[in-house]
Amino acid sequence: MALHRQIAVPDDPELALQSEADALNLLFEEAEPQEVLKAAIRDHFPGGIGLVSSFGADSAVLLHMVAQIDPSTPVVFVDTSKLFPATIQYRDDLVELLGLTDVRSQKPAREDLDAQDPAGMLWMSDTDACCHIRKVLPLERALTGFEAWISGRKRFQSASRASLELFEVEDGRIKVNPLAHWSAEQILDYARKHKLPPHPLVAQGYPSIGCLPCTSKVAAGEDPRAGRWRGQDKTECGIHLATHGREIDGSGI
Template identity: 75%
Template sequence: MALHESFSLGYDPDLGLQAEVAALNAQFGNATAQEILIASIRHQFAGEIALVSSFGADSAVLLHMIAQIDPSTPVVFVDTMKLFPATIQYRDTLIEKLGLTDVRSINPAREELSEHDPAGMLWMSDTDACCHVRKVLPLERALKGFDAWISGRKRFQSASRAHLDVFEIDAGRVKVNPLADWSAAEVLDYAKSHQLPPHPLVAQGYPSIGCLPCTSKVAPGEDPRSGRWRGQDKTECGIHWPTHGKEIDGSGI
C-alpha cells in the first residue's frame, strides 16, 4: 500500500502534543527517513513545517532528501555572524546544486546584540548566553507560524543524543528527527551515492561544525561533537534543549 494511503493519523488540535507524538512514533518509528519526511511534509504538517539546517558536516543528506520531496520546503539557517566563512560558501553551493527555493538565512537581532554582546566577545565569558542571543532567539523568531520542524540530529553523535526519538516535543512544537537511527557510515554512503559535496572543513578534522570561536578539530576515536565548546561542560547550543534556553534570561521562549 502506498504511503499516502496508509498514512491516516489526522491532526486533532484537541489530541495534545504528547499523544500526537506518541502516535507518530508508534506509526513511523521503524519507517525510512524518506517515509518520515514525506509523511511530515505532505501530510501531518503540510504547509506548517520547516527544516532547520546548520549547513554543517552532515547537512547535505537531509537537504537532498528535502529537495527530492519538495524543494520549496522552508529551510531555516541561523547565521550567528560567528560562523566559518566555509560554512556560508557551503550553504550557497548546496542551495544551487539542490535547487532549494526557500532558504531563510536568519541573523541575530541588532538590538539584542547591542544589549548583550556589543563587543562581539560574549563567547569568551559566557558561551550559553552567546548561543542564546545568536542562535536560540533568532531561531524562535524564524519558527513562528510553524507547528513542526525537522532536525538532522542522530543518536551516534553524542551520549546526550543516544536515546533520541524520531518525533519529540520542543517548545510547543513537534520536532522531527528522520535520521535519528542513522550511523556515520550510512550518512557517508548516502552522500557518496548521490554525489553530494562535503563540507570543506570535514577533511580538515571537523566532523561537527558550529561557530568558529567554539569549534575545534576532533582526534580519531573522539566523540564527533567533542570539538564543540572543548573543555567546557556544554554539549548543545540551546536550540535542542526542551526549554529552548529559558533559564538564560527568563524570556520564556
C-alpha cells in the first residue's frame, strides 16, 4: 500500500504525492537499489508500478534487479521506430536472458506520425517535436493506469541529473530512481558480477544510446550524454522533464 494511504497527508492530491515522496526519500536515504525496488514493487505500489527501460547502454543492471524481485513486473519500452537495430536485438536478448514476462513495446501513434512526420524526417528540422510525438506521447499512453514507474537515471550522467532524488512526483505519479546514487563504477561492477551482456554499441563509443539519427559517439573525457543531440542546446527528450516536457522539448530513459 502506498505510503500516502497510511499517514496523514494534505487533501490536495499533488501535495499528498509530494508528502509520500518526501517520506520515502527519508526512509530509503541509505538504502541499496535492490531494497528500494523491493519496497516499491512489493509493498508500496503492488500491481501499480512498471519499469520504463530504453534497453540502452547499462539498462541490463536495473532490468536484472527487477527480474530478481518479480520477472512479471511490467516493463515499458518506447520504440520510436528510429532506434538502432542493435537496440531492438539487445532488448530481445535481455528479455530472454532475464526471463521477463511482461515487456510492452509502445510505438508512436500512426495518426501523430501522419499528421506531423509523414516522411519520417522531422528530426532534421525539429528534434523537440520529433521527441514529443515519438517518445513523450507514447510513454504517456503506456503509463495509463500506473500509479508509479521506475526509471534508470543516475546522478553521474549529467549536470541536469546531479541532484536526482530516489523518489519524485511527476504527472500525478511517483517516479522511482533506485540507481540515482550509484556511480558508473558500481553499475559496471554489478554488471560484471552478474555476467550481464553490455549493449553492443557501448564498445563502439556510445555510452548513452538513443535514436540513431540523433546519437553520436562520445570522445574520452566528454559527458556520457554529449553524443545525444550533439550541437544542440538539448539534453533531454522530454520524458524526464515533467509537465514542461509534455509541451514540446527534448533524454533517454
